Amino acid sequence: MTKTALIGKSLSDLRQLVSELGMPAFTARQLADWIYVKRVTSIEEMTNLSKKNRSLLAEHCELGRSQPVAVQESTDGTKKYLFPTHSGHFVETVFIPEGDRATLCVSSQVGCRMNCLFCMTGKQGFSGQLSAAEILNQILSLPESDSLTNVVFMGMGEPLDNLSNLLLAIEIMTSDYGLAWSPKRITVSTVGLIPAMKTFLEQTDCHLAVSLHAAFAEQRSELMPVERPFPMLKLLEELKKFDFSHQRRLSFEYIMFDGKNDTPRHAAELVKQLRGLPCRVNLIRFHAIPDVPLRSSNEVRMTAFRDQLSANGIICTIRRSRGEDIAAACGMLSTREQQRANS
Numbered sequence: 001m002t003k004t005a006l007i008g009k010s011l012s013d014l015r016q017l018v019s020e021l022g023m024p025a026f027t028a029r030q031l032a033d034w035i036y037v038k039r040v041t042s043i044e045e046m047t048n049l050s051k052k053n054r055s056l057l058a059e060h061c062e063l064g065r066s067q068p069v070a071v072q073e074s075t076d077g078t079k080k081y082l083f084p085t086h087s088g089h090f091v092e093t094v095f096i097p098e099g100d101r102a103t104l105c106v107s108s109q110v111g112c113r114m115n116c117l118f119c120m121t122g123k124q125g126f127s128g129q130l131s132a133a134e135i136l137n138q139i140l141s142l143p144e145s146d147s148l149t150n151v152v153f154m155g156m157g158e159p160l161d162n163l164s165n166l167l168l169a170i171e172i173m174t175s176d177y178g179l180a181w182s183p184k185r186i187t188v189s190t191v192g193l194i195p196a197m198k199t200f201l202e203q204t205d206c207h208l209a210v211s212l213h214a215a216f217a218e219q220r221s222e223l224m225p226v227e228r229p230f231p232m233l234k235l236l237e238e239l240k241k242f243d244f245s246h247q248r249r250l251s252f253e254y255i256m257f258d259g260k261n262d263t264p265r266h267a268a269e270l271v272k273q274l275r276g277l278p279c280r281v282n283l284i285r286f287h288a289i290p291d292v293p294l295r296s297s298n299e300v301r302m303t304a305f306r307d308q309l310s311a312n313g314i315i316c317t318i319r320r321s322r323g324e325d326i327a328a329a330c331g332m333l334s335t336r337e338q339q340r341a342n343s
């Protein structure tokens, strides 16, 4: 019998579980406290549950925690962890310490079906969704878990292509019974799956980062097949209907490709497209991947691009590269590990 994971269950899921097992209703709160606040690693440690109830629980459930199987550490302190999944695959989770901040970049799927031209994870294809338990495990089983200040859903996969598990994980992260984080500590990145994006914006208060990577639609469709079903013009039009003028942050990610999307003409078009949206733009250096004839723009071009956006009133930063020496391009480590596991 496969046991059900306790992490990844909301308070109402836990209420249902204890009722099915014939335990008192208040046990659900106690369970949430052990799982998410005290963060025990075994059911045996839940000492305010009777011995009988602990055995009953252990018969049907497991905690659902699993430790990373590998870690690579960069000279700049960035660490890339590899977590196993229930389906026998691996996903990457990147810990990025920076001054008094510590950000965790988590994965939401095994592989990805968006197939962006410049992405190693896209090349893996899609092998399945991560459950809410597998998403949360990356946070709870991280050795640096207690020091985290922010979580970004920018690892492997398209988070909004796994909407129900993403929303469940966010509910647990932001609820009093769970990790009790402010939603302002969480950023979800998307290529712009419009219907799921609208649901996410309506149902959470987390920040949104949209991967744009081009200012012209034709060029974006060469880089990102998602442009065809969900065109950037429609995407920007939808975003303009939401309020980003207060606490909630909207940012656009723009990987800079040498000679492709980094000229003054591209910057001018981007300014035009983003007019009327309170947002910021993050310019990102490209980490080359095998068999893809794209190169990163150089510093001079990136700086000129940033300055052109800034001069037009858009907050624009060049993202500092982290962990370059540990093959930081998302999907590299897991691809290697999967090849090893399959050989």
Ligand code: SF4
Pocket: 112, 113, 114, 115, 116, 119, 120, 121, 122, 123, 155, 156, 157, 158, 191
């Ligand atoms: S960039 Fe993101 S959405 Fe695109 S293929 Fe890679 S993981 Fe998927």
